Amino acid sequence: MITEEPRGPGTPLPFFVYGTLRPGEANHDLFLRGRTASEEPARLPGAVLYDGPGYPYAVDEPGGEVRGELVTCQPEAYEELVAVLDRLEEYTPGDLRNLYERVARDVVRTDGTTSRGWVYLAAPRVVARLRDQGRPIEGGDWGRR
Numbered sequence: 001m002i003t004e005e006p007r008g009p010g011t012p013l014p015f016f017v018y019g020t021l022r023p024g025e026a027n028h029d030l031f032l033r034g035r036t037a038s039e040e041p042a043r044l045p046g047a048v049l050y051d052g053p054g055y056p057y058a059v060d061e062p063g064g065e066v067r068g069e070l071v072t073c074q075p076e077a078y079e080e081l082v083a084v085l086d087r088l089e090e091y092t093p094g095d096l097r098n099l100y101e102r103v104a105r106d107v108v109r110t111d112g113t114t115s116r117g118w119v120y121l122a123a124p125r126v127v128a129r130l131r132d133q134g135r136p137i138e139g140g141d142w143g144r145r
Helices: 026-032 075-088 124-133
Strands: 015-017 036-051 056-073 100-109 114-122
Touching: 026 075, 036 114, 056 075, 056 100, 056 124, 114 124
Parallel strands: 015 114
Antiparallel strands: 015 056, 036 056, 036 100, 056 114, 100 114
């Protein structure tokens, strides 16, 4: 998994959000409002969604697709936002207790262009449980569950 910024330290990447951080969801207003420069519909190929306890998990899976938004934050808010979202998603680099891992993935916009972006995917210990006992979200769109 890629957990470091792929274009060098400090290079901002947009975030692909697919659950409670999407526009209209509770965490969007709490964590993203006033910090974003743009938000646009997008999809994450090669992943599926599982329902969680009030929030979803994305899991790598060939042939799958997750729907969400590509969020570009305001440059002056980037470092703070990365730290805030890492705390929200209970992500600490290298910590085996993580619920999510922040990874860089190619995300596809509605016009077909791709962008590299941060995505919080379920951590390996969570993936095993989800694949064994989890409930996949049909169509990969948590907003339509």
